[in-house]
Amino acid sequence: MRQRLLGCTGLAVSAVALGAGHVGAPDQAEADVERLVHRALDLGVNLLDTARSYGASEERLGRALAGRRDAVVxxxxxxxxVPGHADWTGPAVTLGVEDALRRLRTDRLDVVHLHSCPLETLRRGEVVAALEATVRAGKARVAAYSGEGDALEWAVRSGAFGSVxxxxxxxxxxxxxxxxREARLRGLGVLAKRPxxxxxxxFRERPTGHYAEVYWDRLRALRLDPxxxxxxxLFARFAAHAPGVASILLGxxxxxHLEEAVRAVEAGPLPPELTAALRDAFLRAGEGWIGQV
Ligand SMILES: NC(=O)c1ccc[n+]([C@@H]2O[C@H](COP(=O)([O-])OP(=O)(O)OC[C@H]3O[C@@H](n4cnc5c(N)ncnc54)[C@H](OP(=O)(O)O)[C@@H]3O)[C@@H](O)[C@H]2O)c1
Known part of the structure; x- marks a missing residue:
């Protein structure tokens, strides 16, 4: 699988990454997660994206990666x-990194995001400084931000993050x-979530209350011709080959499904006229559509 540089971080990542949100769910069998992770690595997928909030994801990845840690980002x-500490404080970040190291069974994390951290908190500086300190201490290689809207724009311009x-x-x-575009100009890496x-x-019917609900509405409104x-x-190739995107986090x-996405992205960008039609469809139908967290 082709690899790309993650901005100026020095990391090279596969154009398709495993978004490890679903593998943390209680209904996932540990043996299936292990098989998925090994299949991912064998396909050349070298980036795994997890989070504190993805159930047992970090622990399961840590166990599945025994002996193969060095092959992945x-x-x-x-x-x-973090028990005993308020969310979005310096200790929540510092100890959150320590907890993640323990759960993932490693001595260093490659990319550590502030996960949907609100703008006011970013501006206050405490959590950003705590994250930077973990990088200086060698526990995280790249300080990163994950989110949308004003906070994302601030993060891209702040100079504090190597990737978003x-x-x-x-x-x-x-x-x-x-x-x-701004991230690309500034040399930041870009990881595309929810690709x-x-x-x-x-879903045949509107999936009310489901995470996909807003996108279900949008897909109907776009009236795509695939x-x-x-x-x-169509979706995997569009996101993975969007200018500036280093990798799509396929959940x-x-x-x-992972194999299908790898094959699709390896086939290259969509034909230019199809990409242009998808961009036009969004511009036509998508007034007021904001980035979904
Ligand atoms: N930072 C954040 O706040 C944030 C938020 C959301 C997501 N993320 C990251 O992005 C990753 C992906 O996000 P996501 O899972 O919400 O969205 P997604 O990747 O757009 O969609 C995942 C869903 O699509 C299904 N799927 C995958 N391939 C398919 C195929 N070929 N045909 C039909 N269905 C298919 C998956 O089910 P199957 O299991 O059946 O394949 C899963 O339910 C997450 O794991 C996480 O790493 C980050």
């Missing part, structure tokens, strides 16, 4: 969920001309 997210994570998909293109827009085509391409392929618990 580990991305995680902190800022909350945000939603990029056919139904969520607003950031491409803003933060993604399939949560596969809204899976020109014969399967939607998973899956299925080796077959």
């Amino acid at each position: 580990i991305s995680t997210k902190v800022g909350y969920g 994570q945000l939603s990029v998909n056919v139904c969520d293109q607003r950031a491409l001309e803003g933060p993604v 399939l827009a949560n596969a809204p085509w899976r 020109r014969g391409l399967p939607l998973p392929e 899956t618990a299925s080796p077959a």
